Each structure stands twice: as C-alpha cells, then as structure tokens.
Amino acid sequence: TGKGEGNTLKVDLTHTVTGSLPVGSAISASTKNIQVVEFREQAQQFDTGGVHGPFAPFIGSNGSTIDAERMLGVKEWWSVNSRSDIQIEDVRSRPEDTTIGMRDTDPEVGFYVFFDPQQIQGGENVKTALTLSLTRISDPAAELGDTSIEGVSFKLAGQTYVLTSEAIAAAKTYAAWRDALEAAAKTIPALAGVSFVLNADNSVTLIDADGREFEKGNWQFVGNQVPPDGDLVWKQVIGVPEREDVLVTTNIKLDNVGRTSEGGDLVVGSLGDGGVQVFNVEVDRSSWLSNMRSTEHLDQGAAPGDGVINEFLEEVYLTNKAGSKGNLTLGTAVYPNGDGVRHPDGRVHTNGLIDVRKFDASAFKGQVNLGATLGLDSVVRYLDGATEPVKFEYTMSAQNDILNLLVDDDLSDDPDFALNVDMGAGDDRFILEVDGVLARPTLNSISVDGGTGTNTIVVRSDVGMTAKNTFKSFQNFQNYEIEGGDSDHNFTKLNGVKTVVVATDGIGGGADTMLRDLPADIAAVSVSGKNQTIGTANNADQSFATIDVQAAKAAELTVTLDNTARTTGKLTVDDLLVRDNQDDLNDKSAVTTLNIVSNGVRNTTNAIGSIQADGVSTFKLSRSEE
Numbered sequence: 001t002g003k004g005e006g007n008t009l010k011v012d013l014t015h016t017v018t019g020s021l022p023v024g025s026a027i028s029a030s031t032k033n034i035q036v037v038e039f040r041e042q043a044q045q046f047d048t049g050g051v052h053g054p055f056a057p058f059i060g061s062n063g064s065t066i067d068a069e070r071m072l073g074v075k076e077w078w079s080v081n082s083r084s085d086i087q088i089e090d091v092r093s094r095p096e097d098t099t100i101g102m103r104d105t106d107p108e109v110g111f112y113v114f115f116d117p118q119q120i121q122g123g124e125n126v127k128t129a130l131t132l133s134l135t136r137i138s139d140p141a142a143e144l145g146d147t148s149i150e151g152v153s154f155k156l157a158g159q160t161y162v163l164t165s166e167a168i169a170a171a172k173t174y175a176a177w178r179d180a181l182e183a184a185a186k187t188i189p190a191l192a193g194v195s196f197v198l199n200a201d202n203s204v205t206l207i208d209a210d211g212r213e214f215e216k217g218n219w220q221f222v223g224n225q226v227p228p229d230g231d232l233v234w235k236q237v238i239g240v241p242e243r244e245d246v247l248v249t250t251n252i253k254l255d256n257v258g259r260t261s262e263g264g265d266l267v268v269g270s271l272g273d274g275g276v277q278v279f280n281v282e283v284d285r286s287s288w289l290s291n292m293r294s295t296e297h298l299d300q301g302a303a304p305g306d307g308v309i310n311e312f313l314e315e316v317y318l319t320n321k322a323g324s325k326g327n328l329t330l331g332t333a334v335y336p337n338g339d340g341v342r343h344p345d346g347r348v349h350t351n352g353l354i355d356v357r358k359f360d361a362s363a364f365k366g367q368v369n370l371g372a373t374l375g376l377d378s379v380v381r382y383l384d385g386a387t388e389p390v391k392f393e394y395t396m397s398a399q400n401d402i403l404n405l406l407v408d409d410d411l412s413d414d415p416d417f418a419l420n421v422d423m424g425a426g427d428d429r430f431i432l433e434v435d436g437v438l439a440r441p442t443l444n445s446i447s448v449d450g451g452t453g454t455n456t457i458v459v460r461s462d463v464g465m466t467a468k469n470t471f472k473s474f475q476n477f478q479n480y481e482i483e484g485g486d487s488d489h490n491f492t493k494l495n496g497v498k499t500v501v502v503a504t505d506g507i508g509g510g511a512d513t514m515l516r517d518l519p520a521d522i523a524a525v526s527v528s529g530k531n532q533t534i535g536t537a538n539n540a541d542q543s544f545a546t547i548d549v550q551a552a553k554a555a556e557l558t559v560t561l562d563n564t565a566r567t568t569g570k571l572t573v574d575d576l577l578v579r580d581n582q583d584d585l586n587d588k589s590a591v592t593t594l595n596i597v598s599n600g601v602r603n604t605t606n607a608i609g610s611i612q613a614d615g616v617s618t619f620k621l622s623r624s625e626e
C-alpha cells in the first residue's frame with residue numbers, strides 16, 4: 001500500500017516452484033495506491049492455471065507471470081532489466097489510462113500484457129450540426145442586404161444559447177453575417193468549441209468539436225417586431241448525425257529495448273475478446289522490437305495473416321521522449337543465407353507490424369527501421385463493407401529511414417485499397433514487394449514519395465509495363481534498385497530516377513531484367529552481385545541471364561559490371577541487349593556509344609556471353625583500378 005501519488009513498486013521475479021518443479025500458478029498480488037509497477041524477470045514462469053499460450057501443448061500453461069486482478073489503480077506496467085519474458089493478464093484499467101513500458105530488457109525478451117475484456121471498450125462520437133439560412137425569395141443568389149434580424153437562439157446539449165449583436169443586425173453580406181455570429185459566440189465560454197462554416201449556398205453551419213447535440217431555437221428581430229411580410233426566408237436545419245468510431249488506445253514507452261540487439265515481442269491485447277487498436281509509442285533510448293501487436297485470448301504467437309488469431313492494431317503513432325533522439329527498429333533481422341550475417345542494407349523482415357493501416361512517424365526525431373506486412377486479413381478488417389477507397393498510410397521520420405513493406409497482391413488489386421507511402425526527409429530506403437497468390441502485382445493503388453534527401457526504392461516485380469503495375473504516384477526517388485527474379489521495368493513515369501542498379505538473385509542461372517525507355521538523364525546501369533555475395537557466400541559467382549535495355553534515350557550508355565566477390569568470384573551476364581522497344585519499333589534506342597566497365601577486386605572476373613547492340617557504332621571497354 002502506498003500513500004499519495006507517484007508510488008512505484010519494484011519486483012524481482014523468478015520461478016514459482018511446486019515441489020521441485022519450476023511450475024505453479026501466476027502471482028496474484030494485492031496492491032493499493034501503487035501507480036507504477038516495475039518487474040524484473042529472471043526466469044520464465046510456467047503458469048499451470050490455464051490452457052492457452054505457447055506452453056499449452058506441454059503443461060497446460062497460459063504462460064502468465066502475473067494475474068493483475070487485485071492490483072488496482074496501477075497506471076504503468078513495466079518490464080525493466082528482464083532476462084526473460086513477462087506475461088501479465090487481467091489488467092483492470094482502461095487502456096487509454098494505462099502505459100505499457102519496456103526498459104533495458106535483454107535481447108529476445110518479450111512483454112505480453114492482456115487487459116480485462118471489460119476494459120476493452122471502444123465507443124462512438126455522434127456529431128450533429130445546425131445550419132442557419134437567410135435567403136431572398138426574389139433572388140436566392142443575391143447578397144444578404146438589409147434584414148430585421150439581430151440574433152438567433154438554439155440549444156446545445158440541452159442548454160439554450162442566444163447569439164445577438166449590432167453587428168449581426170448590420171451585416172449586409174453573408175461573410176459579414178458569419179463573422180458576426182462567430183464573434184457573438186466567442187463571448188460565451190461554453191461555445192468555445194463551436195465553429196461557423198459559410199457554405200456555397202450562403203448558409204452558415206455550426207459544428208461542435210465536442211460532438212454535443214444541437215436543437216432548433218428561434219430568430220430574434222430588431223425590437224422584437226416580426227415584419228408582416230417581406231422578401232426573406234429564414235430557416236434552421238439540424239444536420240444528419242455524423243457517427244465516428246472511437247478506437248481503443250493505449251500508451252507504449254520503449255527505452256533501450258534489446259540493449260542494442262534484437263528485442264522480443266510486445267503484445268498488448270485482451271484476456272478475452274477484443275484488442276487495442278491504437279498504440280501511441282514514445283521512444284527514449286534506441287530500441288528494437290521483433291514485432292508489436294494486439295491480439296486476444298492470451299495469444300502470443302499467431303502466424304501473421306493466417307486468419308486464425310484476430311489482430312486488432314490499426315494505427316501506430318511514434319514520438320520521442322522529450323530531449324531524446326533514440327531510434328526504433330521493428331521486425332526481425334534478415335539473414336539472407338542463414339549464417340548470422342545480416343543483409344547489407346540493414347533491413348528487417350516484414351513482421352514488425354501486421355495489417356496496421358496507419359503508421360505515423362512524422363514527429364519522430366530518431367531513425368526508423370520498419371518491416372511491415374499488409375496481408376489478406378486487411379481485406380476483411382478494413383475493406384469488407386467499404387463503399388469508397390480506404391486509405392492506408394505509412395509516414396516515416398525526417399531521418400535516414402528504412403521501410404520494408406510487403407503488400408499482398410489480392411489486397412493491392414482491390415478497388416477500395418489506397419496506399420500512400422511518404423518517406424519524409426533524410427536519405428531513405430524503401431523496399432516494396434507486392435506478391436501473393438495472384439502473382440500479378442497491382443501498383444496503381446499505391447502512391448510513393450521519397451521526400452527530401454537522396455532516396456532509394458527497391459522493387460522485385462514488374463513496374464510500369466501495364467496500367468495496373470504503374471504507380472498511382474511516384475516522386476522523389478533518385479535511386480532505383482531491382483531485386484528478386486525476372487522482371488520488366490518501364491521508366492516513362494518513374495520521374496526523378498537518376499541511377500539504376502540490377503541486383504537480382506542468381507537462382508536458376510540468374511534473372512532476366514528488361515529496362516525500357518530510360519530517359520536521357522539516366523546514362524548508366526549497374527549490374528551488381530551484392531545480393532549474391534552475402535555472408536558465407538562472400539566469394540560466390542554471380543549470375544545474370546539477360547539484361548535487355550530497350551529504347552534508352554541517352555546517346556551514350558554505360559553498363560557497369562559490379563562484381564562483389566571477395567577474391568576470385570566470377571560475375572556473368574549471359575546476354576546484354578541494347579535495342580529498340582520490341583513492342584513498338586517506332587520507339588527507338590538512341591544509344592550510339594556503349595561503355596562497358598568491369599569492376600571488382602583482387603582476382604575476380606567479369607564476363608558477358610553475348611552482346612546485341614543495334615545502332616551502337618562505338619564500343620568502349622574499361623576496368624576499375626582495383
């Protein structure tokens with residue numbers, strides 16, 4: 001029991017022992033007037049009190065460390081310096097009034113917090129509007145002119161308010177009338193949240209920011225004398241109520257999670273049905289989580305997008321603690337060869353966020369490295385019953401960010417799907433894969449903006465070859481990289497691209513890559529083996545099938561073979577084609593000079609099996625000094 005406010009309980013946890021076995025029920029403590037609880041877990045608790053969770057197949061455990069039923073009034077739940085996972089169940093406070101925190105937790109250590117389902121209550125904001133209109137019968141489009149009206153009354157949340165002034169009576173234009181009404185409202189404190197909107201038909205609509213309900217009132221005439229007749233019609237109309245869902249929200253604080261290495265999961269959900277829809281995340285020192293999710297029924301480990309375990313997280317807002325510029329990584333590390341060597345660009349797997357509709361790091365001061373998936377479950381969660389396009393938004397920070405995003409092609413092909421990616425300021429790297437059972441990526445529902453800085457987009461599928469696989473909007477990416485297998489790329493609408501790198505995989509003898517309509521300011525193409533020489537494959541041969549450059553607009557084109565092997569690896573391009581557009585022979589190649597540059601170190605070698613270069617009259621071969 002504590003006294004006053006600001007009381008913190010710090011607890012070291014280890015096994016609950018039953019006999020000689022490290023198993024037992026979850027700890028069920030009683031606390032009063034404790035606002036902050038910090039747990040330090042030394043060993044995983046095996047709770048025998050349930051049949052859920054990751055340990056259920058073995059000992060009928062739900063894996064809970066703490067049953068929080070009797071810990072009333074706690075506002076913050078923390079895992080601090082823990083070396084093992086903690087699961088807390090039955091938190092009996094509203095998520096909106098609760099903070100979930102992780103500080104100095106060891107690598108791969110997770111935190112799982114499940115609320116009492118009675119606390120997982122969303123809601124609905126109901127807003128009405130009141131529209132006032134004064135219209136001339138003889139000329140409805142005419143300005144207001146002289147009136148005998150000096151005021152108007154109405155009810156808001158059952159209370160009557162009167163707006164009256166000399167300025168209202170003197171107004172000769174609808175704009176002046178609106179301004180006079182607003183000025184009168186500012187003298188009444190209870191109307192501080194009411195806005196006044198002048199509509200195209202010269203009516204004025206009153207909208208209350210707090211969603212209180214309007215009711216009609218009366219008009220006030222000068223001297224309380226209503227004219228026996230006239231040219232003016234006055235009306236008050238209550239608008240159709242606007243209903244807005246209130247999402248279940250909670251607060252997340254992260255401080256040195258993973259201690260410079262990959263941390264564990266953060267799952268905040270419900271003991272029963274439902275989950276938390278919005279995470280407001282504050283980062284102090286740099287942190288790394290393998291994923292951030294909200295599930296139900298104490299479920300921790302559902303496979304993403306499998307449709308079995310319901311996911312609830314919809315929106316994530318990212319900020320820093322005041323004065324901090326800590327970074328955040330969300331997703332597990334990518335080891336291309338499974339040998340402990342990370343991908344050279346530092347990307348993480350697309351499991352950091354699953355089916356989150358909105359990610360906003362615009363106010364974040366640190367760098368973001370995010371891997372996210374928008375899968376088939378998004379169709380059910382967001383598009384079922386949609387009558388217009390639903391906006392999916394990923395907004396990164398002003399630093400040098402990495403976003404690795406996987407979009408299911410069935411989702412991207414849905415007419416109600418609209419994705420906007422804004423990488424913000426900084427030198428950013430955006431890796432996009434649109435893939436799935438349809439095997440026909442749709443990009444015309446996706447808008448991408450690299451923001452300021454020097455930015456790179458990495459793709460793995462056809463781009464710009466059809467209306468469907470052309471981005472709805474594409475801007476502010478200077479570097480264009482191609483990964484994966486066979487793909488074709490038309491640069492007609494890839495405005496702003498200055499460099500092109502073909503870094504496909506070498507599976508099956510290498511990939512075919514077609515580059516069409518390179519503009520005149522793209523005069524160089526790099527064929528790089530960097531994705532084939534990672535980790536233990538650092539001296540591997542690198543294979544590319546056909547590099548087909550069609551209708552390039554520069555008179556001089558340089559193709560660089562960038563061999564990335566360490567000592568003796570060989571980079572091979574089976575066929576290099578520089579020619580006209582094969583689908584439109586009137587779309588000619590402008591290339592007359594072809595430069596081939598051979599790059600590599602030590603005893604590495606490069607080879608091209610054959611070159612077909614129609615229209616090229618000058619060939620230049622060179623190698624790097626290395």
